[in-house]
Amino acid sequence: MPLVQVSLRRGKSAAYHQAIFDGVYRAMRETFNVPEDDRFMTITEHDASTFSVSPTYFGIARSEDAVILQLTVNNTRTREQKQALYRRIVELLHESPGIRTEDVFISLVEVLPENWSFGHGIAQYVADKG
Template identity: 35%
Template sequence: MPLVRIDVTENRRTPEQLRALADVVQDVMLDTFAAPPRDRYQIVTEHRPGQIIAEDTGLGLARTDDLVVVQVVQQGRSEAQKQAMYRALADRLEQRTGLDPQDLIVSVTENTREDWSFGRGVAQFLTGEL
């Protein structure tokens, strides 16, 4: 059950391009994180130019205003799954949207079953509904 935030600079992509970006991310979640079908929780946020500041951390990366930051909140994925997800995102976003892999930052955060409520004020993982 990944929760994915996708941050981009506004006015760099059409609504259709944003949806394509989100669709690629979802496909990768299904393939590398074994997310169940229809388990899609994504928040796409556009920021004014200059509101995403991402330097290259000394790696020699050439960032542009096409930068995409993907944050994934999840539970129980292995190191191998995470590495597969990073690679698949870079490859597929480049192939399907033209995103330069240098313009992709991905961060994964772990939480537990007790950290989720999908509605009605209930922790469905703890009640056995999920």
Template identity: 35%
Template sequence: MPFVRIDLPAATPADEAAAVSGAVHESLVAVFNVPADDRFQVIGRRAPGDLVCTPRYLGVEHGDKVVFVQVACAPGRTVGLKEALYERIAREVARTTSFAAADVVIHLVETARENWSFGNGVAHYAVQDRTRPS
């Protein structure tokens, strides 16, 4: 059920954008045990100046080409799993694209399951939760 937003520089070639998308999704499948067919992403390309990233923060040196990844998902995963996800996404993006691992900035947003609809105006997980015994 993760919903992913990926923001890239406008000059990012289509194959690199697809590689970032794939690296994020494959990392979610491997680390967070997300079903392989649970893929919801918005990929945006941003004009110069639209992606702002400080050159140095918390000991990380950022280049002039950064990718922002925001993952909205249900709460409940451990800090260790989150750390493993961040590491894997950064590593796989760096391995499959020209982005450096240091330039992969990730933001995880946890939201309750009843806040999701996957179509037809149905709160799919809220309906599911009402059928579970208390």
């Protein structure tokens, strides 16, 4: 159950936003075995004064079109799955909506399964099944 939060500069279209949602969701389905309909995502747009991304950190030339993705996920994936997710997200976002590979910054925040409630105030992953 990843929770995806996307931050980017203001001014992109609804179609651009949807392409990000679709690409990230597809990458998660393909690499993290995320179930159908497990889609919880937000996009927050920022003015230039509230969005700061290093244009050169790690020798990567980023533009003003940089996108920050933070995914909160269960701590159950292997290093290989994580690396596959990063690659696939970048590939798909490059295809559509055309984000440069240098402009995709991804951060995973791993949590225990009991740290989720999908509604009703219940931790569904650990709730008593009996």
